[in-house]
Amino acid sequence: MPELPEVETVRLGLAKHVIGKKIRKIQVHHSRATAPKSLAPLTSLAGAKIKGVSRRGKFLWFDLDRPEVLVAHLGMSGQFLISKASEMPQRHMRVRIDLGRMELRFIDQRTFGWLAVENTAEGVPTSASHIARDPFDSEFDLDVCVARFMAKRTEIKRALLDQEVISGVGNIYADETLWRSKVHPETRCEKMKPAKVREVILNATKVMREALAQGGTSFDELYINVNGESGYFERSLAVYGREGESCPKCHSAIRRIRFANRSSHFCPKCQPRPRA
DNA sequence: AAGGTCTCCTGAGGGC
DNA sequence: TGCCCTCAGGAGACCT
Numbered sequence: 679m680p681e682l683p684e685v686e687t688v689r690l691g692l693a694k695h696v697i698g699k700k701i702r703k704i705q706v707h708h709s710r711a712t713a714p715k716s717l718a719p720l721t722s723l724a725g726a727k728i729k730g731v732s733r734r735g736k737f738l739w740f741d742l743d744r745p746e747v748l749v750a751h752l753g754m755s756g757q758f759l760i761s762k763a764s765e766m767p768q769r770h771m772r773v774r775i776d777l778g779r780m781e782l783r784f785i786d787q788r789t790f791g792w793l794a795v796e797n798t799a800e801g802v803p804t805s806a807s808h809i810a811r812d813p814f815d816s817e818f819d820l821d822v823c824v825a826r827f828m829a830k831r832t833e834i835k836r837a838l839l840d841q842e843v844i845s846g847v848g849n850i851y852a853d854e855t856l857w858r859s860k861v862h863p864e865t866r867c868e869k870m871k872p873a874k875v876r877e878v879i880l881n882a883t884k885v886m887r888e889a890l891a892q893g894g895t896s897f898d899e900l901y902i903n904v905n906g907e908s909g910y911f912e913r914s915l916a917v918y919g920r921e922g923e924s925c926p927k928c929h930s931a932i933r934r935i936r937f938a939n940r941s942s943h944f945c946p947k948c949q950p951r952p953r954a
Numbered sequence: 955a956a957g958g959t960c961t962c963c964t965g966a967g968g969g970c
Numbered sequence: 971t972g973c974c975c976t977c978a979g980g981a982g983a984c985c986t
Contacts, residue, residue, distance in 0.1 A: 679979065710963085736980075754963085754979055770964090788963045790980060832957065841981075849979065939959070940979060 680752040682812055682846030683889035685736050688758055693731045695760050695780070696740070700727045702776040711772035711784060713749075715805060716794035720773065723748055723795060728777075734815070735845025737806035739796075749794045749803045750784070756791025759783045812846035813883040820879060827867050827875045834870065834878065835863035836938050847882055850918045851889070853943045855882040857917045857925075862949045863935075863942040869952065888914065917943040 680688070704720045706712060712720055723742070730741040740748040750756070759768065763781045767774075773784040773793060784793060796803040810826065811818045823844055830837045837843050838852040847855070856863050858881040861874065870878075892914065912919070916926050921934040925945035934943050 681980095751980080753981085786963095787965075788979085790963065830957090836957085839980090941977090 679754060679848055679850060680736065680756065681848035681851050681886070682736060682814065683851075683886050683893050685733055685738055685752060685846075686814065686890055687893035688752070689731050689733045689738055691760075692738075692740075692758060692782075696728050696777060696782060697730060698728065699777040699780075701725065702778055704776070705774045706772070707774070708772040708786075708789065710789040711786065711791075711793060713751075713792040713794035713805070715796070717746065717797065718795045720748070720793055720795065732801075734802060734806045735809050735812045735841055736848070737803070737809070739803050739806075745797065746795050747798055747803050749796045749805055751792055751805075753786065753788065753790025753792065755787040757785045759785055809841040809845040810843055813844065813879065813886065814846070820876065823879055824872050824875050827879070828870075828872060830867040832867060833863065833938075834861055834865045834867055834875075835942055837867050838878070838882065839938070844879065844882065846886065849940050849942075850915070851882060851885055853918045854885045854916060856949060857943075857945060858885060860948050862951045863937060863944055865952045917945060919943065 701723050703724050706720055727743040728740050729743055732739050732741060736751060738750045738752070740750075742748065750758070759782075761781045761783050763776065765781075768783065768785050770785050770787045771783050772786050772789070775782040775784075784791070794805065796805060798804070799807055810823070826843045827834075827837050830840070830843065835852055835856065838847050838855060839849065853863070855878060859874070859878045861870075861878060867875070917932050920932045921943060923932050924930065925932055925948055928945065928947045930945055930947040932943055933946050934941050
């Protein structure tokens with residue numbers, strides 16, 4: 679499940695391979711691979727030169743030698759692979775972008791990912807313009823972010839996943855962040871102290887930085903194992919996906935609850951439920 | 955208006 | 971073995 683560290687790992691890998699390359703041709707193999715909001719068919723980008731690869735939160739985009747950008751969101755299972763043109767098409771290959779000596783392929787099993795041609799405003803594509811800056815952004819403002827959390831009339835876990843409050847955090851890092859912060863996922867934002875909210879944001883930043891550092895080392899030909907089978911990253915998780923296993927801090931059994939239409943993993947002792 | 959829920963999708967895994 | 975059910979979740983549409 680690509681969250682900020684995984685998307686940043688992909689961005690770094692893409693930047694290494696595709697900057698300066700000219701898009702010769704684009705083939706689209708699945709209708710859902712092009713977002714409905716795309717201004718034009720992806721094939722219209724033939725002839726464009728890739729000038730850079732940018733990111734905000736989980737949104738990724740290719741800057742081109744024209745005003746439009748090619749935006750990508752990996753969704754649940756999207757991957758970019760650098761392949762030789764002669765290489766057999768991968769299962770679930772949705773788009774192939776001919777870059778001359780190499781090919782950039784978009785592979786996506788669950789088809790929640792998409793590509794789109796979009797305009798930008800202040801350098802940010804339309805689809806990402808409403809989301810908050812992520813904590814890796816040089817202009818990320820911690821105080822502003824704390825204020826956005828405090829203004830939310832909802833639980834901290836929901837706010838962490840709200841890309842308009844803080845971007846880049848997904849279910850895995852949200853759970854890890856709350857465990858590190860010793861905060862129960864259902865704690866109401868408005869009942870938290872600003873200093874605690876600040877701590878949560880800093881822990882989110884920290885856990886994602888640590889994951890990025892590990893993601894960088896396991897990066898192999900732009901391949902990110904979305905099923906977590908490579909293990910390097912999974913090993914450092916304290917609570918996510920560890921229901922029934924012991925908390926690394928206190929050895930209590932990790933619990934899982936259904937919440938906000940997804941799973942939340944937490945330690946019942948380190949992260950006690952707040953009083954009603 | 956803002957918060958909460960539903961929906962899109964595929965494959966894995968469990969139960970019987 | 972095969973069939974049906976549940977689960978995984980990012981983000982936007984939709985409802986209240």
